[in-house]
């Protein structure tokens with residue numbers, strides 16, 4: 001397809017076609033069944049733990065976990081057998097994500113992955129600091145042979161800046177070197193096997209602590225020949241997936257405003273990313289997927305929510321470490337320890353949430369959610 005213009009190639013690219021299929025999968029029941037019914041979940045993200053070995057300054061997962069521990073609250077994470085039982089309830093076409101917290105703190109992560117990849121495509125999202133060489137080797141060996149096959153499709157590795165700046169952001173000295181080593185090991189294993197997969201996707205959260213050095217980070221990604229850099233807007237919503245106290249009006253609560261971002265500098269950095277990526281192997285994606293001007297507007301606290309929509313609750317379920325199922329935010333729809341996935345997925349609470357979203361459109365509290373869809 002290299003003879004086609006870049007814009008056309010993008011429209012016909014496999015990730016784009018996959019995204020379109022997801023939208024169609026969600027749209028059919030959304031428009032056919034007014035009551036909120038949805039087809040079985042196309043994507044299921046297991047937030048395996050709220051524990052993390054890092055302390056990213058923008059992240060509320062590790063801090064709220066520590067707050068809980070200080071209060072003496074101890075909750076039992078889903079066991080290996082429970083996770084396997086849940087995976088067994090999903091259709092073979094569901095794509096499974098293992099994330100956290102830091103999922104490699106789960107000693108049984110590789111066993112879960114072996115089990116899941118027998119029938120499913122999988123993603124892993126990690127900070128990379130705890131991945132051992134033999135685990136990386138096995139993950140690459142378990143990769144999909146094509147985007148439709150079973151196996152590991154992508155590995156998301158969070159990285160916030162280069163060198164000591166990264167270490168300061170994540171609050172643990174020496175982290176950058178460990179994360180870099182993991183990225184290099186994935187790339188090395190892939191090239192040893194001549195494998196395109198798993199795709200390596202660097203995940204960068206834009207904040208006042210790194211917005212001036214995004215170019216440097218992208219240059220590094222290009223040098224490492226990683227597949228993708230996902231630049232995510234910082235979500236300051238404190239009520240997500242069971243962290244912090246449950247907030248019954250989370251969807252109505254706009255995120256805290258930003259104050260320390262210089263818009264011109266941010267714009268210049270983003271423009272560089274877009275222009276350089278037009279000629280580089282490493283693609284750039286903004287999450288939510290929106291034009292550069294909207295990213296800047298977001299940090300200027302001028303996001304126009306009428307330009308966004310969301311179909312996520314029709315295709316994706318998140319399962320928290322203690323079994324609560326969520327479409328997003330802190331709205332537990334039921335606990336998978338008490339009910340089957342299908343009962344929760346098309347239960348009254350989930351259907352009611354879908355109806356509300358369809359009727360009202362995205363909520364003020366959705367600003368900053370990386371899976372909102374930009375409609376312009």
Ligand code: SF4
Nearest residue numbers: 052054056059101127
């Ligand atoms: S690595 Fe991820 S889960 Fe851990 S503190 Fe950073 S953002 Fe939070």
Ligand code: SF4
Nearest residue numbers: 310312328366369372
């Ligand atoms: S846009 Fe809003 S409703 Fe949709 S997934 Fe994000 S937080 Fe949930």
